[in-house]
């Protein structure tokens with residue numbers, strides 16, 4: 650066991666070279682180990698897909714990274730030397746870790762553009778944000794984000810008029826307005842049409858050109874379209890990791906997840 654762990658650690662890059670570094674992380678709820686000796690490393694500029702059966706610990710892992718849940722043991726580092734276990738959710742968000750939850754939470758009665766303006770301004774009050782003249786650099790950023798999330802033509806529509814998939818894109822755009830270095834995305838394509846799913850894979854690939862992205866997703870067509878390294882979690886631990894073809898051919902992955 651110790652030997653296997655040393656071997657595992659030997660293949661891992663030094664912490665200083667990583668953007669996200671989890672080592673030996675454990676979290677129990679009422680004696681049940683939701684996360685069990687979890688080690689996972691994401692490089693700067695990498696996009697990673699996380700798969701695994703219900704209850705595998707994917708959400709708990711995201712909660713630990715974002716400071717919502719404290720681990721019982723183990724290391725959780727951001728950008729090489731920031732110990733995330735010593736910071737709260739607000740601090741972690743302001744450090745450059747953005748999280749997109751499964752359900753879109755946009756301001757329905759505001760226009761698409763105003764949703765982005767509000768996200769860009771962060772702390773400023775809604776009134777002063779919407780009624781003050783926008784700086785040229787803010788306007789340019791909003792145009793760029795609208796292009797990225799495929800909503801330029803919808804910019805003046807209330808967010809309520811968007812399809813479910815477009816609302817998800819808008820929320821991704823709102824996170825981009827905060828310019829995160831690491832974007833955590835939870836089941837982005839659940840409930841999307843096939844065309845939206847395909848477009849979301851493209852969109853995330855574009856986003857990952859300038860930042861790291863961790864995507865949790867059950868839709869294997871989508872995961873394939875992402876074309877990135879995949880980590881399969883099971884019982885709070887990494888069961889398999891590598892290219893999708895390799896992971897999906899792993900008999901253990903088939904037994905606990907894909908074969909079901």
Ligand SMILES: Nc1ncnc2c1ncn2[C@@H]1O[C@H](COP(=O)(O)OP(=O)(O)OP(=O)(O)O)[C@@H](O)[C@H]1O
Pocket residue numbers: 678679682683701702703704705706707708709710
């Ligand atoms: N706050 C909590 N209290 C008690 N048990 C919890 C809590 N949070 C998570 N768990 C348990 O930990 C395990 C891992 O849950 P988690 O939600 O992280 O899995 P998941 O991989 O995200 O599953 P899904 O694919 O269904 O979203 C589950 O058995 C869950 O019931």
